[in-house]
Amino acid sequence: GLLGVSLDSDQNLSGVRLSGRALDGLPNDPESLIQSLRLLAASAGTRPDQVTFYVDGLPLTQRLPPKDVIQSVRINANPFSAEFAEPGTSRVEILTKPASGQYRGSGRVDFNDARLNAQDPFQPYRADYQSRSFEGYAGGPIVRNRWGVLVYAGRWEQDDNVVVNATTIDPLTGLAGPLRLNVAAPTRTTSYSLKTNVQVGQRHTAAIEVGLEDKDRSTAGLDSGFDLPERAYTGDARERTASFWLTSASPTVLNEFRGRVSRNQLVDRGVAATPAILVLVGINAR
Numbered sequence: 001g002l003l004g005v006s007l008d009s010d011q012n013l014s015g016v017r018l019s020g021r022a023l024d025g026l027p028n029d030p031e032s033l034i035q036s037l038r039l040l041a042a043s044a045g046t047r048p049d050q051v052t053f054y055v056d057g058l059p060l061t062q063r064l065p066p067k068d069v070i071q072s073v074r075i076n077a078n079p080f081s082a083e084f085a086e087p088g089t090s091r092v093e094i095l096t097k098p099a100s101g102q103y104r105g106s107g108r109v110d111f112n113d114a115r116l117n118a119q120d121p122f123q124p125y126r127a128d129y130q131s132r133s134f135e136g137y138a139g140g141p142i143v144r145n146r147w148g149v150l151v152y153a154g155r156w157e158q159d160d161n162v163v164v165n166a167t168t169i170d171p172l173t174g175l176a177g178p179l180r181l182n183v184a185a186p187t188r189t190t191s192y193s194l195k196t197n198v199q200v201g202q203r204h205t206a207a208i209e210v211g212l213e214d215k216d217r218s219t220a221g222l223d224s225g226f227d228l229p230e231r232a233y234t235g236d237a238r239e240r241t242a243s244f245w246l247t248s249a250s251p252t253v254l255n256e257f258r259g260r261v262s263r264n265q266l267v268d269r270g271v272a273a274t275p276a277i278l279v280l281v282g283i284n285a286r
Contacts, residue, residue: 016040019072028108030064030154041075048136055094057083057258058243062213066092066152067108069137071097087258099139099148099197099207115122119122127161127182140197149196156189162222164229183229185219207245214238219271220228230272237264 018026027033034053053060064070064223074093081091114129137152149220192214197207217235221227241262248255 014207016075016273017072017073023067023070023073026067028067029110030066030179031156032137033067034064035070037073037075037092041077043090046077046090050089051092052089053094056096056209056243056245057093057256058153058260060094061241061262062193063154065096065133065193066154069096069152071095095169097139097150099141099150099173099195103140104154105136105138105140106152107134109134126130128159128184129161130159132157146199147196148217150196151192151194153192154190158188160185160187162228163221165224166228168228178230181186181229183219183221183222183232185187185217188214188216188219190214203249205245205247205249207247209241209243211241211243212239231270231276232272233268234271235269236265266272 004178008185026036037053038048038051042145053064055065060153072095074095076093077089084091085099110131110133112129112131114126117129119126133154133156135156136155137150139148139150141148154278161182164179164183166179167176168179191211192213193209193211195209197206199204200206206222215235215237217237219229220235222229222231239262243259243260246257246260
């Protein structure tokens, strides 16, 4: 028999759809999940930092929703997808579950401690590390098949450490000496979201989602390993978003209007305000 030819975007070889068991095999933590999806999308030949994420057709601005809320993930390597106004590289398109389906909900608590892991060979001693995460969601119909609501929230507490392996000059003797430290760099993230969708008539659906995310970082900016602790900064990030979808479906055409309003606040404060001399390249001449 002849092979069927389809113009459906789901059938093109430049796209991969993950759902069901394939989606269950991905990490549960949102940060680990986005890194895994970034690497999967980059396997098509795109640089990982050029992978873009879309959630329900809108660019990702906050943390990924919990995996239990995700219905499917599509990795689209087609740079000329007709759905988007601009050409792009690999896109990760995430579709969340509708709010007006059946009643459902779940919760998860994750815990990790340094005593459960091997020691980093670059650390002078085993650093105190601990991570705690609390997340869950609940949703269901208010009026079955007409109006539903979906709520999820999460709290991520990470007591991480960064390694400082630098060389300093003694101000009294003028001699160089090594400096190896483990510096605590805790992070706190809180995220909330409320989504509701309403069936307006037989062919029209409206949805509204309100999201909030707060992230506090201490001792940030020491990722290179050569910066002294006083070069760190504290960061506070606040984001408030409101998204709106209006979908009109007919037997042959699907039209969707999407909009988003957001307010962002980012404040970074240096630990020390004194001038510093940064030596990016060292040259030994003899």
